[in-house]
Amino acid sequence: MPEMNSIYSTENHSQMENALIAIDEKLDNDQAWQKFKENLLPYKNVSLEHIVKEEEFWKLIRTTYKLEGPVININHGTINPMPEIVSKALSAYTELCNQLPGYWFFEGFKGEKERLRSRLAHLVGVDTEEVSVQRNTSTAMETIIFGIPLNAGDEVILSHQDYPTLIYAWKQREKYEGIKLNWIDVPMPTENPEILVKAFTEKINSQTKVIQIMQMFNWNGQIIPIEKISKKLEGSGIELIVDGAHLPAHLLTNVRKDGSHYWGASLHKWLSAPVGTGIMTIQKDLIPKVRPMMGALDPESGDIRKFETFGIYNIPLELATLKALDFLEIIGIKRKTARLHFLKSYCLERLAEIKGVNIHSPLSIDFSCGLGLFSLNNISPTDLQKILFKEFNIYTVGFDYAGISGVRISPNIYHSISEMDYLVDSVFKISKQVV
Numbered sequence: 422m423p424e425m426n427s428i429y430s431t432e433n434h435s436q437m438e439n440a441l442i443a444i445d446e447k448l449d450n451d452q453a454w455q456k457f458k459e460n461l462l463p464y465k466n467v468s469l470e471h472i473v474k475e476e477e478f479w480k481l482i483r484t485t486y487k488l489e490g491p492v493i494n495i496n497h498g499t500i501n502p503m504p505e506i507v508s509k510a511l512s513a514y515t516e517l518c519n520q521l522p523g524y525w526f527f528e529g530f531k532g533e534k535e536r537l538r539s540r541l542a543h544l545v546g547v548d549t550e551e552v553s554v555q556r557n558t559s560t561a562m563e564t565i566i567f568g569i570p571l572n573a574g575d576e577v578i579l580s581h582q583d584y585p586t587l588i589y590a591w592k593q594r595e596k597y598e599g600i601k602l603n604w605i606d607v608p609m610p611t612e613n614p615e616i617l618v619k620a621f622t623e624k625i626n627s628q629t630k631v632i633q634i635m636q637m638f639n640w641n642g643q644i645i646p647i648e649k650i651s652k653k654l655e656g657s658g659i660e661l662i663v664d665g666a667h668l669p670a671h672l673l674t675n676v677r678k679d680g681s682h683y684w685g686a687s688l689h690k691w692l693s694a695p696v697g698t699g700i701m702t703i704q705k706d707l708i709p710k711v712r713p714m715m716g717a718l719d720p721e722s723g724d725i726r727k728f729e730t731f732g733i734y735n736i737p738l739e740l741a742t743l744k745a746l747d748f749l750e751i752i753g754i755k756r757k758t759a760r761l762h763f764l765k766s767y768c769l770e771r772l773a774e775i776k777g778v779n780i781h782s783p784l785s786i787d788f789s790c791g792l793g794l795f796s797l798n799n800i801s802p803t804d805l806q807k808i809l810f811k812e813f814n815i816y817t818v819g820f821d822y823a824g825i826s827g828v829r830i831s832p833n834i835y836h837s838i839s840e841m842d843y844l845v846d847s848v849f850k851i852s853k854q855v856v
């Protein structure tokens with residue numbers, strides 16, 4: 422086809438590459454982005470201990486999230502908003518794609534996608550060839566759950582407190598293939614690693630092939646010591662599937678060191694990437710045996726890209742994640758972790774002083790970070806959530822799931838201490854009416 426030939430000529434190629442470079446330059450030189458970075462410079466050498474409570478610094482971070490309206494969003498465990506530079510990247514890649522969509526999808530963006538793969542590998546501590554870009558934790562984890570070859574009678578240890586979408590997937594395998602699900606209830610909150618290791622390993626028997634673990638429980642923020650569990654499994658042949666939904670850009674993550682064989686997470690949570698971005702990693706030597714959920718030319722290939730045969734999808738959305746990674750680097754993962762942990766702990770410690778309030782989360786940094794759960798006597802979590810939203814303009818999430826019941830708080834780094842005080846004072850006012 423002559424038209425196609427002209428597009429793939431050397432001259433056109435370099436024109437296209439220039440268009441891509443121009444996007445990078447445009448974003449890097451964006452005035453607001455430059456100014457934002459400049460404003461943070463004076464804080465470069467401030468120690469971790471001090472920066473964590475340096476309200477002026479976090480106020481500056483807030484300026485780049487274009488948040489309007491009266492509602493205080495204390496539910497970032499579901500989705501984070503994008504900072505301005507990520508929204509701009511999304512528009513820029515979308516506009517470029519719009520010029521010649523087929524070309525950009527099949528050809529032009531390929532290099533950028535590989536750059537993204539490599540940066541994500543670095544973020545979570547695995548090899549580039551072990552990373553697949555997915556839509557969210559559910560697609561990442563379900564690709565693994567449905568893809569691992571198991572026979573009728575093989576057992577999987579999982580917990581009642583696992584995320585619903587993953588439970589649905591396992592139940593389907595149980596129903597149609599006769600896989601046996603061996604359920605546990607994780608005793609939490611706890612700061613005792615032995616209790617947690619025992620919970621996940623005491624039901625192991627000769628049929629056990631897989632253990633699934635949520636690395637940071639979305640319900641109450643409980644962190645599970647994955648490395649300790651994987652060490653215990655060494656030589657057993659049992660494989661570890663880990664739901665790391667809340668890890669990227671929340672905690673320093675090293676999937677390989679932890680010893681997870683299979684791992685999935687969302688990037689639209691703490692990384693602040695566009696909604697609909699996720700990551701899956703599979704230990705290199707295990708890739709060939711995992712069957713892709715969407716058909717691939719060679720389903721037994723060892724190429725991780727076999728899990729990306731989605732047909733046409735929104736690639737500009739994925740590429741904007743590159744800017745979310747830049748944004749994280751500007752702030753620094755250690756600072757981010759420390760701030761998230763500080764705000765959550767500050768809030769829970771103050772809430773604990775209110776008569777009738779119960780805390781359901783660990784507090785130490787080894788077992789928790791930015792997610793916390795509390796309840797108030799004589800009122801259901803969903804009613805408490807509703808009152809906080811309707812009467813106090815505070816958005817949280819309340820639930821009662823698998824024995825875990827409460828209102829979850831998940832502030833973002835840019836929240837002020839006074840906003841945390843406002844939340845505590847609001848709960849205090851409600852407690853005066855119900856307790």
Ligand SMILES: Cc1ncc(COP(=O)(O)O)c(C=O)c1O
Pocket residue numbers: 498499557558559560584586635637638639664666667687
């Ligand atoms: C621990 C955990 N796993 C899985 C999921 C599913 O994530 P997604 O909705 O991005 O697929 C969530 C979502 O909140 C979660 O918190």
